[in-house]
Every structure is written in C-alpha cells, then in structure tokens.
Amino acid sequence: MSAVTPPPAAPRPHAGSYDPATTTAGGLAGELARLEAQAELSFDEELRVLRGLGLSSAGGPLVEIGAGSGAVTRRLRRALPGLPLVAVDIDGDLLAHARGAGAELVVADAAELPMETASAGYVLLRYVLQHLPDPAPALAEARRILRPGGRILVTEVDASCWGLADPVHPELADVHAKLAAAQQAAGGDRAIGRRLTRLLRGAGFTEVALHPFATTNDTRPTDDFAPHLGPGRLQPLLAAGVLSLREFALAVDRWNRFRADPDAWVMLLGLTAAGTAPHTAPRGGRTTEGVR
DSSP, rough: OOOOOOOOOOOOOOOTOGGGGGTTTTTHHHHHHHHHHHHHHHHHHHHHHHTTTOOSSSSOEEEEEEETHHHHHHHHHHHHHOOEEEEEEEEEHHHHHGGGGSSSSOOOOOOOSSSSSSOOOEEEEESSSOOOSSSHHHHHHHHHHHHEEEEEEEEEEOOGEEEESOOOOGGGGGHHOOOOOOHHHHOOOOGGGGGHHHHHHHHTTTEEEEEEEEEEETSOOOOHHHHHHHGGGHHHHTTSSSOHHHHHHHHHHHHHHHHOOOEEEEEEEEEEEEEEOOOOTTTOOOSSOOOO
C-alpha cells in the first residue's frame, strides 16, 4: 500500500516582519503570553495619551488594525465600555484568541479593509507599522475608512530610545544590532518612530502631533520588562543561526545581572502619533464597498 502524502500546510498570512510563532521563546504560546504582558506593562500610560488626544466612548467606532490576540482590545473595552470596537488582523488564527474581547472581529489585510469609506471615528495601529515594508497603503486605508475629522492613533517604537537602561552593557550592542537587522531583513523597521509624523502628513492627515509616553521600573518590577529586554526575544534568533550560542549566553548573563541589581534602571519610551482625517477624499482611494 502506498503512503498517502498529506496536503501541504496552508501558508501563513503575510504580516510583514511579524510572525507570532517565531517572535519569542515558546512559539505561539510564548507570544500570546508576551503580548499580554506587554499590554499589562504599558497600557495605562498609552491610554492616558489616547484620552489626551480625544479618545472617548463618543465618536466611534474604533477600528484597531493589527489587534492580534486582543490583549489591548480587552483593555480598551474595560476602559471605554460604550465605545464600539472592531478588531482587525491579517492572521485569523491569532485573532481567534480575541474572541470575547467585546469587539467585532474582522480578518483582513491592513492595506485592504472590508469597511465602508468614512465609517470609523478612530483608527488605532499599535506596533503595526514597524512590521510593514511599506506603511503607506495601510495609512491610506486608515484615512479612507475614517470620517472627516476622525482620528488616527499610531503607537510605535524607535530602537534608539526604546529600552534605555543603566547600567549599560555595551558588549551587547552587536546582539541588539542583529535583532534589528533580522526584523529589517524581513521587511520591518525598528526605527520607524522617528518617521511617524512625516508618514502621517504624507498620507494626507492634518493636525499631526507626536506624544511620547514612558514606563520605568521606578513603578513596575524589573521582571515585568522581561518580555521586551529578556533573552526570550533572542531565542528564535539562536535557533535560526543568527546568534551564536556564545552571544545568547552573554545576553542571558547580562539580563540576569541587570534584574538582580537593586539599583538598575530601565525606561521604555513609546511614541504615539495622531492625525485628523481631512474633509477631502483621498486621491486614488476607494470610495465605497465593503461591510460595516
């Protein structure tokens, strides 16, 4: 009897440089835990900025593009119980973990949203643009679905000021550079924070402004920063041969030293850029079709 060849696995949807199964140690389960810990660490500060930019229960719905597992969606629902939420992600398997988050779930590419023109009051892209080879199509779609006067809210990082720490371990510079280079090779950009305001203006948004927010271990335990600074993020690079075992061991040792130092200090600096959708229709954009 001849063996039956199993059908090839369906290709994962292309989400730029982001692959939840290879982002951190433990595969998808590890990434789900990291996303939850990440949101828990900084959401209060992010929400403070978003409220200052006008986010409220009025004027929705809010379309969260790149909602992933719903870690932020659930927190938005608790903070703004009256705000209609739509959670969008290209990865349906990942988005399935957002069930019960209090939002309509939509599987779609950020560059081709199945939503009517001028149907949203807010669009949120949180740590999404850094993974896209070209952010322009996603920003054009965000502008298309926003009502005139609607607000786009984009939260990102810039590797040059993301994880400022004391004491500094300069011997890890090559390790950090390889992490950034791996994301760039996959089409991402960990230095996108410095371009946010120009990207929004280039997409036609007005009233563009940048608002930083900081999270430090002055108020949170150092171990809470492990999802960002710990060696778990480096383990996939070790498996892929990008990092040597010596480099990985060095990173583990320096992280353990840092977390054991009562005087060690760390700050994660996030950047939220906001803009307003103008009253003129985007040139070349779709004007209708899709579902609400």
